[in-house]
Amino acid sequence: MSVVSAFPRAEAEFFLADAAAIKEVTSSRYRFPKPVHHYGLLLYFGSNIVASDGEEWKRFRKIAAPAFSDRNNRLVWDETSLIMLDLFDNVWGDKNEIVIDHCVDITLQIALSVIGVAGFGRKVSWRDDQVIPIGRRMTFKEALHIVSTDMGLRILVPEWAMGLTQRLRKIRIAFEDFEKYMVDLIQDRKTSEKQEQRYDLFSGFLDANDDEDLSEAKLSMKELFGNIFIFLLAGHETTAHTLCFTFALLALYPNEQDALFQHIKQVLPEDRLPTYDEMPLFTYSMAVFYETLRMFPPVPNIPKISSQDTILKTGNAAGEMKSIAIPKGTVVRLDVPGLHFNSRYWEDPHAFKPSRFLKDWPRDAFVPFSAGARACLGRKFFETEGIAILTMLVSRYKIEVKEEPQFAAETFEERKARILAGKIAITQTPIRVPLVFKKR
């Protein structure tokens, strides 16, 4: 599909939902680079791995990539298990039913705790993280949430006007507090590093920022802040929303939830915690995530730009191949739902069927993490924490939709549309997912 703007200076755009064309675009980093000018809002705290390209991006990727190793995925698994146990033992306790008005409130906290501790060594108990520390006016979670959602306003509104309304004042406080939280993270790590040697993301960043370090992959202070912010953001938003849609789908489809539970019990019949080495055995849990990501990709369109006049080959609905001329400077968007619901690749694409991922499936028609050199660096990180969370939760609790009297008369289709409704903010965001977790 192509879109041509009526405004003279606007860019023409193409939306791609063809697997072969998407593969060609994502594997040609020089022909189709990232249009970094579309990512300006993410630069407030400094340049970073998501909003850069070329040599600068390579430098950031070289510094960050070693932290996404198998050794650290083990850390992600172990820390995630501790966070979930803290939630079960110290927050949910012996309650038989936990009613949550919006599931994202839980999943955001889980995902932020995991990236905090496994990425940055920020170990805070569930309860302590709900408390505003001395010298701050909001919690870490709230500050990061406001900073990421209201970045545009903070950039557009001049400093003198930031005190004019209550909302703007709150945004200003969030930015001030968030910077202080980032400074705390740096200070805490610098003073504790000698006692506990870690090889996580933060170690890589701080080493590169260290003045005495003469490696070529150096990081300025501004870039350090830019990257801390982007990893906190990229590392929790997408994950939290995916977990929330996953729980919502399992609540709506109890047969699927039961099949998942049976599979978990088959892999792990004893009453003990699953280990990182057992992760590949939880194939059904992974299939549930992939099916959720197919239907609710957190980043629904991923922009690229053509750096030259070029030609793209793409198939049409009738299966014929067409050559499309793409002029230099054209924005080409990967239309992720367009691909994920394309019946040329997926049978019955609107049905929730995790089992489709248990047999051979069309790998090139699945791009929730993008693809090629600019694909998500945190994919394995997410998969690791996700499997740990899902297996631990589903083996202990049954997930149901909260019954509310005002919706008593709705049909299944109406309920599905209500529970799965989303909006596009920074990423695809569930609007309101009221759930009940019942002890098994």
Ligand code: HEM
């Ligand atoms: C469900 C979970 C996730 C999904 C669906 C997801 C999706 C994506 C997508 C689509 C991109 C490409 C964005 C673009 O081209 O503008 C991306 C990039 C990135 N993601 Fe993720 N992400 C997830 C989790 C994570 C986690 C947990 C982390 C970190 C711990 C992370 C770190 C990154 C980074 C650093 C990049 C930029 C990579 C580069 O350009 O070199 N992501 N992600």
